[in-house]
Amino acid sequence: MCELDRRSFLRIGLGATAAASLSPALMAQDAAARAKAKAVIVLFMEGGPSHIDTFDPKPGQDTNGPFKAIDTAAKGIQICEHLPRIAAEMNSLSIIRSLTSKEGDHGRGQYVLHTGHVPEAATSHPGIGAYVSRETGTPGSALPNFITIQLRGRVPGPAFLANDHAPYPVERPGDPISNIRYATGVDVLRFNERMHVLEDLETSFAGEHGAGFIQKRREAYHKADELMHTPQLRAFDLKEEDEKLRDSYGRTPFGQGCLLARRLVERGVKFVEVGLGGWDTHGDNFNKIRGNLDALDPAFATLVRDLRERNLLKETLVVWMGEFGRTPRINGQNGRDHWPKVFSMVMGGGGIEGGRLVGSSDAGGFEIKDRPVTVEDYASTLYHCVGIDAKKQTVNEFGRPIRILNGGAPVRELL
Amino acid sequence: MRTLIVLAAAGLLGGGATDVIDRRISERWESERLRPAPAADDYEYFRRLSLDLRGVIPTPDEIRAFAADPDPAKREKTVDAWLRSDAFAAWWSRRWADDLTLYPTGKVQVVHGLFRDWLRDAVRSNMPYDRFAKRLLTAKGPSDLDPAVGFLAAGLFNSKEDGSKDIVERTARVFLGMQIRCAECHDHPFDDWTQQDFMGMAAFFWQARSEVRGGGGTESQIGMIVDDATRGEPGFAAAEKAVKKPEEPKAGKTPGPAKQSVGPRYKSTGGGVGENESRRAAFARLLTADRQFARAAVNRHWGLLIGRGLLHPLDGFSAGRKPSHPELLEELSDEFIRTGYDVRKLLRSILLSKPYQLSSRRPGAEESAARLFTQAPVAPLLPEQLFESVVRATGFDESKPNPKGKGGPGGDSFREAFFREFKASVAANEPPVPVTDPTISQALYFLNGELVARGTSAAAEFRLARLLEREKDGAKRLEELFLMTLSRPPKSRETEALLARVRKAGDSPRIYEDIFWALLNSTEFVTRH
Numbered sequence A: 001m002c003e004l005d006r007r008s009f010l011r012i013g014l015g016a017t018a019a020a021s022l023s024p025a026l027m028a029q030d031a032a033a034r035a036k037a038k039a040v041i042v043l044f045m046e047g048g049p050s051h052i053d054t055f056d057p058k059p060g061q062d063t064n065g066p067f068k069a070i071d072t073a074a075k076g077i078q079i080c081e082h083l084p085r086i087a088a089e090m091n092s093l094s095i096i097r098s099l100t101s102k103e104g105d106h107g108r109g110q111y112v113l114h115t116g117h118v119p120e121a122a123t124s125h126p127g128i129g130a131y132v133s134r135e136t137g138t139p140g141s142a143l144p145n146f147i148t149i150q151l152r153g154r155v156p157g158p159a160f161l162a163n164d165h166a167p168y169p170v171e172r173p174g175d176p177i178s179n180i181r182y183a184t185g186v187d188v189l190r191f192n193e194r195m196h197v198l199e200d201l202e203t204s205f206a207g208e209h210g211a212g213f214i215q216k217r218r219e220a221y222h223k224a225d226e227l228m229h230t231p232q233l234r235a236f237d238l239k240e241e242d243e244k245l246r247d248s249y250g251r252t253p254f255g256q257g258c259l260l261a262r263r264l265v266e267r268g269v270k271f272v273e274v275g276l277g278g279w280d281t282h283g284d285n286f287n288k289i290r291g292n293l294d295a296l297d298p299a300f301a302t303l304v305r306d307l308r309e310r311n312l313l314k315e316t317l318v319v320w321m322g323e324f325g326r327t328p329r330i331n332g333q334n335g336r337d338h339w340p341k342v343f344s345m346v347m348g349g350g351g352i353e354g355g356r357l358v359g360s361s362d363a364g365g366f367e368i369k370d371r372p373v374t375v376e377d378y379a380s381t382l383y384h385c386v387g388i389d390a391k392k393q394t395v396n397e398f399g400r401p402i403r404i405l406n407g408g409a410p411v412r413e414l415l
Numbered sequence B: 001m002r003t004l005i006v007l008a009a010a011g012l013l014g015g016g017a018t019d020v021i022d023r024r025i026s027e028r029w030e031s032e033r034l035r036p037a038p039a040a041d042d043y044e045y046f047r048r049l050s051l052d053l054r055g056v057i058p059t060p061d062e063i064r065a066f067a068a069d070p071d072p073a074k075r076e077k078t079v080d081a082w083l084r085s086d087a088f089a090a091w092w093s094r095r096w097a098d099d100l101t102l103y104p105t106g107k108v109q110v111v112h113g114l115f116r117d118w119l120r121d122a123v124r125s126n127m128p129y130d131r132f133a134k135r136l137l138t139a140k141g142p143s144d145l146d147p148a149v150g151f152l153a154a155g156l157f158n159s160k161e162d163g164s165k166d167i168v169e170r171t172a173r174v175f176l177g178m179q180i181r182c183a184e185c186h187d188h189p190f191d192d193w194t195q196q197d198f199m200g201m202a203a204f205f206w207q208a209r210s211e212v213r214g215g216g217g218t219e220s221q222i223g224m225i226v227d228d229a230t231r232g233e234p235g236f237a238a239a240e241k242a243v244k245k246p247e248e249p250k251a252g253k254t255p256g257p258a259k260q261s262v263g264p265r266y267k268s269t270g271g272g273v274g275e276n277e278s279r280r281a282a283f284a285r286l287l288t289a290d291r292q293f294a295r296a297a298v299n300r301h302w303g304l305l306i307g308r309g310l311l312h313p314l315d316g317f318s319a320g321r322k323p324s325h326p327e328l329l330e331e332l333s334d335e336f337i338r339t340g341y342d343v344r345k346l347l348r349s350i351l352l353s354k355p356y357q358l359s360s361r362r363p364g365a366e367e368s369a370a371r372l373f374t375q376a377p378v379a380p381l382l383p384e385q386l387f388e389s390v391v392r393a394t395g396f397d398e399s400k401p402n403p404k405g406k407g408g409p410g411g412d413s414f415r416e417a418f419f420r421e422f423k424a425s426v427a428a429n430e431p432p433v434p435v436t437d438p439t440i441s442q443a444l445y446f447l448n449g450e451l452v453a454r455g456t457s458a459a460a461e462f463r464l465a466r467l468l469e470r471e472k473d474g475a476k477r478l479e480e481l482f483l484m485t486l487s488r489p490p491k492s493r494e495t496e497a498l499l500a501r502v503r504k505a506g507d508s509p510r511i512y513e514d515i516f517w518a519l520l521n522s523t524e525f526v527t528r529h
Helices: A004-027 A029-034 A082-086 A106-115 A128-136 A186-209 A210-227 A231-236 A242-249 A251-268 A285-309 A375-386 B001-011 B015-031 B041-052 B058-070 B076-084 B085-098 B110-123 B129-139 B149-156 B164-176 B195-202 B279-289 B291-306 B328-337 B342-349 B365-373 B383-394 B414-422 B442-450 B448-457 B465-472 B474-485 B492-504 B509-521
Strands: A039-045 A070-071 A076-078 A093-100 A146-147 A168-170 A271-275 A317-324 A343-348 A368-370 A393-394 A401-403 B208-212 B223-227 B235-237 B259-261
Touching: A029 A106, A029 A285, A039 A128, A039 A251, A039 A285, A082 A168, A082 A285, A093 A368, A093 A375, A106 A128, A106 A375, A128 A146, A146 A251, A186 A210, A186 B492, A186 B509, A210 B442, A231 A251, A251 A271, A251 A285, A271 A285, A285 A317, A317 A375, A317 B149, A368 B448, A393 B279, B015 B328, B015 B342, B041 B058, B041 B076, B041 B085, B041 B342, B058 B474, B076 B085, B076 B279, B076 B342, B085 B110, B085 B164, B110 B149, B129 B149, B129 B235, B129 B279, B129 B291, B149 B164, B149 B208, B149 B223, B149 B235, B149 B342, B164 B195, B164 B208, B164 B291, B279 B291, B291 B328, B328 B342, B383 B414, B383 B448, B383 B474, B383 B509, B414 B442, B414 B448, B442 B448, B442 B509, B448 B509, B465 B474, B465 B509, B474 B492, B474 B509
Parallel strands: A039 A271, A039 A317, A146 A168, A146 A271
Antiparallel strands: A070 A076, A093 A343, A317 A343, A393 A401, B208 B223, B235 B259
8 A cells, every 4th residue: 555655646747757758759750750770879988089099090100109900891991900809890880080079178079079069158058868868768768768877977968958868877887776776774665654754745845835846856756766666677787698798798897888788778778878988198098098999899899799689780879989089199208189180980880881981081190181070960960860850949948949950961971 | 415325325224225125026016916925934034044145054053043033133133144154155156156167177177276265255255246357357367376367267278269259258148147149150139239249349358368387287287368469359250141231242253251350349338448458457347337237246146046037037138128127126236336336235135125035835826926026936956055955954974985986995975976966967067057857866866875864864873863862752853853954843733743653663763764864855855945
């Protein structure tokens, strides 16, 4: 009986959530019908990885450093020798070698790559993940539609979109997610008892002050309660996976994060972002990023293979990126500094053709040689793949109209 | 003439502006046939005042003392004491820092710490508002000697090209209550701002650059502003719509719209730079002489305290918009100028006014109530207010190591973990956005998280244990828990219902933990009302 009462209290919030999510879902039907991707996984390299030391090697040039270039499964594409397993998957992946941005500061660069907008002092733009959650998310799903793994604070949130579309942060893949279990000394009976006491307080406050503000909290508490008790939580239990597969992803937080990302999209989560930090190598670049490359290679490669073998790759867009590239010229500390002028991005799955190269940088990797691709173009491509009309306009909290994107065009060569 | 001076002197004593507010606000209630909510009782007023001026709920001892004080002027006494307190300086400058912060990442963070200290001192000394603005806009640095430079240094450092535009945009937003960014790219659609106006304003800052002194290492990451006259003037290509003039049919291809360059020109008065005057000094002079400067200041402080501006939103002044009480806004602006831009006096007049002292209790009238201030609003606490209030309510020792913290030995503190959680939706370089509704992970944080769980624990080392030890009467225990969290005693109805639960649980410490927990999770606790 306790259980019923509590749930009926919490359910009050549910009707409103479902209703609010219906109309955008209907409006998006057209674009959604064309969509190939049902989910997006972004692998975000915090700090800014060198394009030359990853996906745009410059063999024979002064700027190249000690890493060699190797052939990949895709004809005519070479990448860094320390990414051999990704090289083997190259027929499923394409590289944009002419991505460009104007933002050479970490915060601003990450903002642009996560929103498709330049930061403005006056406006907060929702993150791409928040838009994907709102436009394509399943109403009433127990798992949040937008989950970040090992990334915090830097990911722009829902801004003026509902907090429902805030990134749900997972700190350590493999661990239970934070605060999901009852506190020490609390079991289901006691939890229910507590909720009863809370319910009395809420009802009394709503009686005197009106239910306006309480409604939003009830929705969040309802979703939290649902998440605590959903069988879908198993998604976070990586022990269910085959040990060999876990090994193959690499027993690093990033590797296991990629595995978790696959388990989440399998269960209908729309946008997952996995972070790998440590790319901000102003000194001792080549030694420092070896560990990163070694974590990246098995994780990314296994993710692509695993998705493909489960027949999920064609409906899951996978993106690899950082906030900018790094200076081609190697500095006095054997490091590389920030370089937003030209850098690389990798895309695959979800409607993206594999084994292609888009654009190129010049011989040393300093400038764009041909086919500039802006961050807006990238975001357009992503929205196109998931079936969101990027010209759609929303009204922000001050009643000002904001478009999902102000410009850019999908990169046709990849579609 | 003599009467005018006498009246002015009366105004200075403080009652004047409050009377004006009460008269103007009541007039409208009458003419619109609105019935205001009842006056806030002492508990409601005291909690609201504490949150607004100190950023934290009051303690049970403070509440009891205030409630028991028979002095009819006790609200005035408290307002005056708190406006002079260090807690006010710390909290109010914290709110300023949010508004004046441009991209506090990387190197600018160092500048920012010194800047925050400067803001706190400015609030503590009640620096006149015009002087405050002038200092911010004309500071040269370096920041260890002239920390006011933080605002310009941050704005101009990280976004080299757009820095001066960011500065002008933020200055207009905070000090003029206007959103003018639209006019950067095209003439403002709903306003009389043109691109030329925007660039004319930006030109005052165009030659200023932010530099780092010294050559590496934290000590030397100290901002200073260098004015470089060789930078010329901002130029812009007029947006197509604006250039419909028939002067273009020259031979051959139509050239793109010519790039125009613009010198410094203050939009509303047309003023420029005087002889031997620096550009930024000229801007500061023109800004603070602008009537809109006082108007926006009044509206901003009104909005921060009452929850909604006389003109809403606070940065919504534009040609086509009227404030809800135009005469009141003008009269308060007059008063503000007349007092020499005395912020403390302005705040005081609002804090003692009728609309501020209304109750938030009255269901169902929220929408119509907001615009004409017939009722105090219910609003979520800002993250800092929430954290400080949890700590105050529970007496939790936040310096203890956090077992679930992130990073090195001991992890990050409870405070850091809390801010990470409650600001997770705000990137470091975004303007701070007050959280309006909780996220799922924030709800989980309160439902199951360590801070609330430990803070409400009856284990020996925590506050609840001491309360249960000291006080044996159930009703008195409940009263204390309510004062600790909701800053009011429970109603008899609440006491009865909870005592029934206490009896059913055999008066075990557990049930008090549960009640304490529920109080912290309640909407009444997490809101300002």
